[in-house]
Amino acid sequence: MNKAIIIISCSILFAQITVVPQGRNLIQNALLMERKGDLERARTLYEDMLRENPRNRQAYQRLKEILKRTGELESAAQLVEVWINLNHNDLQAYIELGEIVFLKDDKKRAAKIWHDFETTYGTHTSIYRMLVHTFSRLGLTEEMEGLVKRGRSKLGQKDILALDLANYYYSRQTYDRALDEYLIYIIEHPHQEKLVTDRVLLMSDDPENHLLIEKKLVSALENNHVIIDKLLAGYYFKTSRYNEALSTHRSMGLHNNADFKRWLLIAGNLRKESQYDLSIEAYQELLDLELELPPKIIGEALLGLGKTYEDQLLPKTLNNSLVSFYPDNLFFKNEFLQISPRSRESLERTFKLYQRVLQELPASSFSPKAHFRLGEIQFKITRDFDGARTSYLSALASRPDKNLRQNILLRIGETFIAEGNLKAARNHFKLQHRTEKNTSISPFTMKEIHLTFLTGTIDTAKTVLDSVIVNALPNDKYFNDLMELQDIIAQHYTFGSETDKEALVQYSIAERLLQQYKLVEAAEMLAFIRENYPDVSILPIVMLRECLLRLLLEDVSISLNIAQLLQETPFAPQGITIQGEINEQFYGDIDKAMKFYNNLLESYPMSMLAEPVRMHMRQLKNVVES
Amino acid sequence: MPSIANHLKRIRREAVQNDLITLAWAAYAFILLILFITIGFEAVFYLSSAIRLITLKIIAGLIVAGTVSLFIVNALIEQNKIKRYSWSKLARAAGKLAFPKSDVVINAYQLEQSENSYTSNSLSKSYIQRISNKLKRINLKKLFPAKRADNWKVFSLSILFLGSLMVIIFWDSSSNALTRWGHPKHEFEVPKPFSITGITRNIHLLGGDSTPLSFEISGLLPDSIFLELIPSTKDTALLLAVKPDTNGRYTHLMEEVYQDYRYRAFSPANHFWQAWKKVVSPDYYISVTDRPIMEEFSITVIPPDYSGLPVNIQKGNQADVKGLKGSTVRIDLKSNRPLNKGFLKLDNEKIPLTIRGKRAAGGFIFNRDALLKIELEDNRGITNQNPIPFHLQILPDLNPEMSVIQPAQIVDLGTDQLIPIHLKIEDDFGFSTLQVGYEIKRPSYIEDESLISIFPISIENSTDLSQEVKTIWNLVELGLMPEDEVHYHFEVYDNDEVSGPKKSISSTFIARVPSLGDLFTAMEEKEDQVIDELIMHSKEIEGIQEQLENMKLEMLKSDRLDWDQQQQMEETLAQVQQEADALKKLAESMEAINQSAEKHSLFSDDLMRKFKELQELVNEILNPELMTDLNAFQDALEKMDMKDIMDAMEKLSSNLDQVEQQLDRFLDIFRRIKAEQKLDETIQRMNQLVEQQRIVNENIQTLDEQTDPATIARLSHEEQRNSEEFSNIRDVMEEAAEAMQEFDLESAAALENLEKDHLTNQTESSLSQTARQLQKQRIQQAQQKSAESLENLENLQFMLADIQSQFQDQTTKEMAGKFQTVMRDLLELSKLQESLEQSTRTMPKNSQRLAAMAGQQQFAQDQLMKIMSSLMDLSKETFAVTPQMGKGIGMANAQMEEAKKKLTKRNGRGAANSQQSAMKSLNEAVLAVYQAMNKMQASGSASGYEQFLQRMQEISGRQQGINDQSMQLAFGQLFAAAQRSLMQRLLKQQRQVQKSLQQLMSETRQSGEQGLGDLGGIAEDIDEVIKDFQNKRYQQRTKERQQRILSRMLDSQKSLTQRGFKEERKAEPANAIVYEGPSGLPVDYGQRRSLAMEALNQSLKAGYSRDYQTMIRRYFNALIQSEEQIIPTDTTFNE
Structure with missing residues (x-):
């Protein structure tokens, strides 16, 4: 201490005279100096402050940091010693003293300081935590382990510092020890399930860790902790071992409501991961417990099952088509599905299931959902618009919740559109639109715009579009759809010639036909535009639309011709890609397809299609090689 | 038996006697010494009577005092008061001499004195007797030896002998001295070695005459004597040393004596022991009779009226008389004596003065430099002597001066044909005329005679000696044609009415009416130069970047910089600085191009705007960050902090990359604009040609047989000029078509076809035929061909406008198409992002696909990068790429990055939120693109x-x-x-x-x-x-x-070039002002002050901050004050 006093006194006596600017207090000035990198002056100011008030914590902290930073560890240690003498209760200072001494390479003394500290003050977890953090910072793993061991023994808590230690190991990728500690922790703190699960799942990102994780988790199962089962199930699910995941859940039992909910969740997740068989198995297993189940769970299970069947209905489209026409745009989207023959069975099952829901379960919140799902199948797949409308109306009558009600109403309108009864559709949407008071873009407004476009009243569509976009927020889910339509209208109508305008109106007719699933008529309409309006600005869009439509209709040669023509338009990348796809998928000529793909990469490297095509080429190459 | 006391008395007597004898001899020696000294002193110095008297009195006083002292001492001895003669002293001395113990006698004496007290009388008596006996026998001569008296005796006799010897030797002097001592009250005259006598004695003179003053010496001749002249006015006397001439006379010549003097000569003793102090001559007198002189004198110079100078009255104490030529000079004087007559003598010319008593006056006109003397004669017939010559000096009326601040030596006239004139004229007395003399020179092939004329410029205040004249010379009336030149100069005349106005002429200036072709060619040359320089700088910057990259790699290898690396870095820094400077200059070049184009209205407004933007783009290339980075690099280099250096290099490199990109962008846009410019030039020139042809045609149509052949010839020339211009336009059309090919093949082909079209050939032919027919004076044929030419030209004009419109439409459409591609891509990406967001949001939290989602997000981000790159490319072609687009894309990129991070941490919900934000940012970018595109299309301009x-x-x-x-x-x-x-x-x-x-x-x-x-x-x-x-x-x-x-x-x-209301930091053209005249006009006219004030005003208008303005004011005030202090001392002009 005497030395420190001497040092401080000397530094005060012999330090340069610091000219302190007026109007600022010392600490501000010192901090300013520090920020400016003038550590010498900052140090002098801190020393001044400490001389005036040796208990000035801020000055002490800053001076200590400066001394550490400038490598004057001896002075720093002396400063801390002086501070400890003045502030016996500053426990952090003891640890810091040890740290500084350790950094000075006097490891023995540092160990003694920490040991003395632990002996004197080691009566509380926080003391151990402070030490653990210091040890972890200094990379003293063994000391840390010893400390935690002593702490657990002394304080009689198994999980003390488990999470700290686990995180330490995790950050150093020492996963086995990390897992041990996480498991210790999760058993004592089951509510922290998400945290530990996330960590375990992150560890499992590396397949090399799989064996280790499984081993550790399975070993931990011996103690019959449900939480470990959950972890294991989650791990299996994440590593695509869905069967084992389901088995693990099964082993956890199906006894109470919580179990039922857990079961529904896993079944639903299996469906989302396209594990339809397992999903169905899970739902069935639950439904088999019929008598024990509350009706709500039954309803959920049945709907889930139905959804799983629905999801199995595979649309009959070009496999993984690289080119799409305004993808996911509400205005150009066709809701109809053409399912593959093998999906017929699923369709029947789905029907039966929803019928069962409606028959077996009392009128409840599930009725509207079941009606709605039925309507969806009738609308999208069987294209029984009347039947669908009846189902939707039944759903509407069964007091659905707000969201469902909205969807039902939208679908009712769409049935009118699909029937070609645009007037009825407009009346329907108008009626609904008036009641809508939401700030975000209403789906009814979208439908109204869609209708005006389909009816060829482009001016009206534009006016409504403009007014909606002006008030729309860019994060609205409809925003990009609107922008696409607006762009089409602007380019081919607002800034277009009279012929351009006329062609756009014709094009809207084609879109109307598509909404009615009159694909052939729509294709003919598009061909008509293509042939009769060769100079209009919308021609590239018309051609692309027709090209894709012809593919769907399997008019491959026409599609190929159009694709070739597209090469002279802004949709050249799309034209080239479609040619490649036709050669690949319809003619099975991979080499020729690859030529087209290569052409795309060479000629249009900046196209948005370049990356997907490149990936597709890689896949193709792999397939060919294998 | 005598008592001891008696013995002692005897002894005392003997002692006193002995001392008296000694004293007597000493006194004698002293007296002798005094005697001889006084004789010697008197013999040498001739003491004055007073000194002698006092000396004698002192000696007598001393003798008396000595005698009295003897009596007093005797009395004191008797009273035993003087120790030397006290009983005890004497007894002891006797005891010492006669007895073994010195106190025996004193003891005896004491016993004797105390006989009846306590001692035995007999014993005492016996003792006293024994002592007495012994004392009786004592030899007193031994007790008091006479040695001292003898010494004194010898000394005094020696003095006596020596003194007597000296007296005998210098008997004459000594005897005279004794005589003088004997008559102390009488003053004796000191004998002098010589005497001085004046030869010239008293003198009488006329004022101004000279006279010698001579003295002669009888006796020893001193080496010099002093001449003392005492003026009668009792002024300070003059003392002059005069040396003897060969005749042994001492003469001094006294010149121009104007007053009475008393004079004498004297010679002082040279040594202190010389008894005489000085030898003085008797006083003599000089008396002077006065000549007439001027007591009052004044010269009045009355300058000529035109000068406006005040009358100057000058006193006679200044011999220089200055005045302007033509000034009237008037002399007024007053003499000390009544005058008889007087003249003004100008060199050899005599002008009589008018006399009135003591006063005289006269005058003359000041026309030349001359010497003026004034001759006077008083009524005694005495003239003034040596009249003062006055130098009459003509002050020149200087030529006026003129500085041409504006215009420049050679200017190209703009479409307005105005020449702003800004002159600074200065003269000492004012101006009479300012005019421009000009000569119109036609191109050589016109073979027309030059027209010479003048254009007067009014001077508001001709008496303002220093003024700036600003006016605008409108040359439209001169009917100038392209390639005509106006050679002109400025003439300024002063207002000299006496010698006639003098003029100054400026050098010759040239104003040229450039042909459109010249202008376009000049501009193109400048542009090409800019492009070349840009390419060069781009390469340079690329080189610097490479250097930086290499240095970075080198630095990674070591933890400190060696000297070479440091040097290399400093060199690189210098290079960057050089590049920055060069780019600044480039911006200036662009400014010059713009100004030129604007002045001559070379291009359409739209093209001009694009030029402006280009210019600003060059300015923007040098972003302030680059400068900051340079400084940071420099700092880091000074501190030698490796980390900082690396960071600074990184930043600098990144900024240089941006500079390079900007340069590339500039080049790309510049190329596009150049194509437009070429087309614009074609149209512009065609328009002008049509206009010219219209005028010529109108004139041709009015021709008839009576028309002056000169007019026909002129029209023929003009038609020929049009023909030549058309031929040039065809060349330009070709060049334009070539330049346009890169951007719109169709328009380029149309232009090329037009150039080769039959109509074009026919037009060229008809134009030249018109000229030929006119030359041959075939008026009807010429009229027909001219009309045909005009019609053809109009058709071509229309077709060209059509091509331009087509080109613009096409380029706008093309640009819109590019924007649309970007927009479509952005929308597609936005939807992909939306879909990713929905997938992420609905995905099970422990789904394996969550991590795969990050890959998809990366894919989306890569797509975004492509769009960004496309947008960057687009920005090279148009200004319509706005910051909002960049902002939206930047934000989307950041959010995608964030989403990726969250996905890798399995934070599904967080990732979905970031994905949603990314989608939002993309949509914002879409909106920005859409708006920009629409506006571009709506305006029909691709510039944005x-x-x-x-x-x-x-x-x-x-x-x-x-x-x-x-x-x-x-x-x-x-x-x-x-x-x-x-x-x-x-x-x-x-x-x-x-x-x-x-x-x-x-x-x-x-x-x-x-x-x-x-x-x-x-x-x-x-x-x-x-x-x-x-x-x-x-x-x-x-x-x-x-x-x-x-x-x-x-x-x-x-108009972005107009400076608007603001005048801050307005640049003044730097013109060399040739200054040929004097350094300034008389202070009365405050010219210097006004110069300073003008400078002050200019400085204050220069847009400095208030503090600087205060400082400037203070500086100028100090300047003005210092001038006021200095000028009177170095300028005596008007005093």
Whole structure:
């Protein structure tokens, strides 16, 4: 201490005279100096402050940091010693003293300081935590382990510092020890399930860790902790071992409501991961417990099952088509599905299931959902618009919740559109639109715009579009759809010639036909535009639309011709890609397809299609090689 | 038996006697010494009677005092008061001599004196007797030896002998000295070695005459004597040393004696022992008779009227008389004597004076330099002697001076054909005429005679000696044609009425009416130069970047810089600095090109705007960050901090990359604009040609047989000129077609075809035929061909306009297509992002696909990068790429990055939120692209400039509103409360305007869509206006500021080159002002002061801050004051 006093006194006596600017207090000035990198002056100011008030914590902290930073560890240690003498209760200072001494390479003394500290003050977890953090910072793993061991023994808590230690190991990728500690922790703190699960799942990102994780988790199962089962199930699910995941859940039992909910969740997740068989198995297993189940769970299970069947209905489209026409745009989207023959069975099952829901379960919140799902199948797949409308109306009558009600109403309108009864559709949407008071873009407004476009009243569509976009927020889910339509209208109508305008109106007719699933008529309409309006600005869009439509209709040669023509338009990348796809998928000529793909990469490297095509080429190459 | 006492008395007597004898001999020696000394002194120095008397008195006094002293001493001895003669002393001396013990006698004496007391009488007596006996026998001569007396005796006799010897030797002197001592009261005259006698004695002279003063010496001749002249006016006497001449006379010549003197000569003793002090001559007198002189004299110079100078009255104490030629000189004088006659003698010419008593007056006209003397004669016939010559000197009336500040030596006339003239003229007395003499020179092939004429410039105040003349010379009336030259000079005449006005002529200036072809060619050359330089700089920067990269790699290898590396870095820094400087110069070149194009209205407004933007783009290439980075690099290098150096290098490299990209962008846009420029040039020249042909055709159609052949010849020349121009236009068409090929093949082909078209050939042929027919004076044929030419030209003009329109439409369409591609891509990406977001949101939290989602997100991000790259490319072609697009894409990129991070941490919900934000940002970018595209299409201009104008218009509208409302405050029409309320409202509105403007400026700066022109200065004014409103005051100044803000806003919309209301830091053309005259006019006219004041005004207008202005004012005040102090001392002109 005497030395420190001497040092401080000397530094005060012999330090340069610091000219302190007026109007600022010392600490501000010192901090300013520090920020400016003038550590010498900052140090002098801190020393001044400490001389005036040796208990000035801020000055002490800053001076200590400066001394550490400038490598004057001896002075720093002396400063801390002086501070400890003045502030016996500053426990952090003891640890810091040890740290500084350790950094000075006097490891023995540092160990003694920490040991003395632990002996004197080691009566509380926080003391151990402070030490653990210091040890972890200094990379003293063994000391840390010893400390935690002593702490657990002394304080009689198994999980003390488990999470700290686990995180330490995790950050150093020492996963086995990390897992041990996480498991210790999760058993004592089951509510922290998400945290530990996330960590375990992150560890499992590396397949090399799989064996280790499984081993550790399975070993931990011996103690019959449900939480470990959950972890294991989650791990299996994440590593695509869905069967084992389901088995693990099964082993956890199906006894109470919580179990039922857990079961529904896993079944639903299996469906989302396209594990339809397992999903169905899970739902069935639950439904088999019929008598024990509350009706709500039954309803959920049945709907889930139905959804799983629905999801199995595979649309009959070009496999993984690289080119799409305004993808996911509400205005150009066709809701109809053409399912593959093998999906017929699923369709029947789905029907039966929803019928069962409606028959077996009392009128409840599930009725509207079941009606709605039925309507969806009738609308999208069987294209029984009347039947669908009846189902939707039944759903509407069964007091659905707000969201469902909205969807039902939208679908009712769409049935009118699909029937070609645009007037009825407009009346329907108008009626609904008036009641809508939401700030975000209403789906009814979208439908109204869609209708005006389909009816060829482009001016009206534009006016409504403009007014909606002006008030729309860019994060609205409809925003990009609107922008696409607006762009089409602007380019081919607002800034277009009279012929351009006329062609756009014709094009809207084609879109109307598509909404009615009159694909052939729509294709003919598009061909008509293509042939009769060769100079209009919308021609590239018309051609692309027709090209894709012809593919769907399997008019491959026409599609190929159009694709070739597209090469002279802004949709050249799309034209080239479609040619490649036709050669690949319809003619099975991979080499020729690859030529087209290569052409795309060479000629249009900046196209948005370049990356997907490149990936597709890689896949193709792999397939060919294998 | 005698008693002891008696013995002692005897002894005392003997002692006294002995001492008296000694004293007597000493006194004798002293007296002798005094005697001989006094004799010697008197013999040498001839003491004055007083000294002698006093000396004698002192000696007598001393003798008396000595005698009296003897008696006193004797009395004291008797009383045993003097120790030397006390009993005890004497007894002891006797005891010492006669007895073994010295105190025996004193003891005996004491016993004797105490005989009846306590001792035995007998014993005492016996003892006393024994002593007495012994004392009786004592030899007193032994006790008091006479040795001292003998010494004194010998000494005194020696003095006596020596003294007597000296007296005998110098008997003459000694005897005289004794005589003088014997007559102390009588003064004896000291004998002198010589005497001085004046030869010239008393003298009489006329004033101004000279006279010698001579003395002769009888006796020893001193080496010099002093001549003392004492003026009668009792002024200080003159003392002159005069040496003897060969005749042994001492003569001094006294010149020009004007007053009476008393004079004498004297010679002082040379040594102190010389008894005489000086030998003086008797006093003599010089008496002087006066000549007539001028007691009062004045010369009055009356300058000629035109000079405006005041009458100058000069006293006779100045012999230089200066005046302007033609000045009247008048002399007035007064003599000390009544005058008889007088003359003014100008060199050899005599001009009689008018005499009136003692006064005389006369005058003459001052026409030449001369010597003026004034001759006077008094009534005694005595003339004035040596009249003072006055130098009459003609002051020159200097030639006027002229500095031509504007125009430059050679100027190209713009379409307005105006030459702004800014002259500075100076003269010492004023001006009479200022004019421009000019000669119109036609091109050589016209073979026309030059026309010489003058153009007078009015001078508002011809007496203002230094003034600036600003006027504009409109040359339109001269009917100049392209390639005509006007050679002109400026002439300024002064107002000299005496010698006739003198003039100064400037050098010859040339104003040229350039042909459009010349202008375009010159401009193209400059542009090509700019392009070449840009390419060079781009390569240089690339090289620097490579260097930086290499250095970075080198640095990674070591933890410290070696000397070579440091040097290399410093060199690189210097290179970057050089590049920065070069780019600045490039911006200046662009400015020059713009100015030239604007002056001659070479291009359409749209093209001009694009040029402006290009210029701003060059300015923007050098972003301030580059300079900051350079400094940071320098600092880091000084501190030798490796980390900082690396960081600084990284930043610098990145900024240089941006500079390079900007340069590339500039080049790309420049190429596009050049193509447009070529087409524009074709049209412009064609338009002008059609116009010219129309005029020529009109003239040709009016021709008939009686028409002057000269007129026909002139028209033939003009037609020939048109033919040549058409031929040139064809060349330009070809060049334009070539340049346009890169951007629109169709338009290029159309232009090329047009150039080769039959119509074009036919037009060229008809034009030349018209000229030929005119030459041959075949008027009818010429009229027919001319009309045909005009019709053809008009057709071609129309077709060219069509091609231009087609080109513009095509380029706009092409640009719109590119924008659409970007927009489509952005929308596609936005939807992909939306889909990713939905997938992420609905995905099970422990789904394996969550990590795979990050891959998809990466894919989306890669796609975004492509779009960004496309947008960058697009920005090279148009200014319509706005910062909002970049902002949206940048934000989307950041959010995608964030989403990826969250996905890798399995934070599904967080990732979905980030994905949603990314989608939102993408949509914002889409919106920006859509708006830009629409505006571009709506305006029909691919430049994207209209957006800026529109917003500026809106802001200026708001500012106008504020200004209008503020007028209510100015007129004080409102109550206090209403004023406060209005002030608050205006404050709010003004802040909104400020915010909008800042935003606009920031956006335009970022986008490279510069064109703010004068807007930079608005910010300051707005700040001030806001401050005024905050302080609840509305003053004239506030109003002016508001007007200035509005003015600049409007200017920025109207024309970006116009400087608008602002005059801050206005550049003055640097013209060499040749100064041939004197350093300045007389101080009376304050010319220097005005120069200083002008300089001050210019400095204050130069836009410095208030502090600087104060400093400048102080400096100039000091300057003016110092001049006022200095000028009178070095300028005696008007005194």
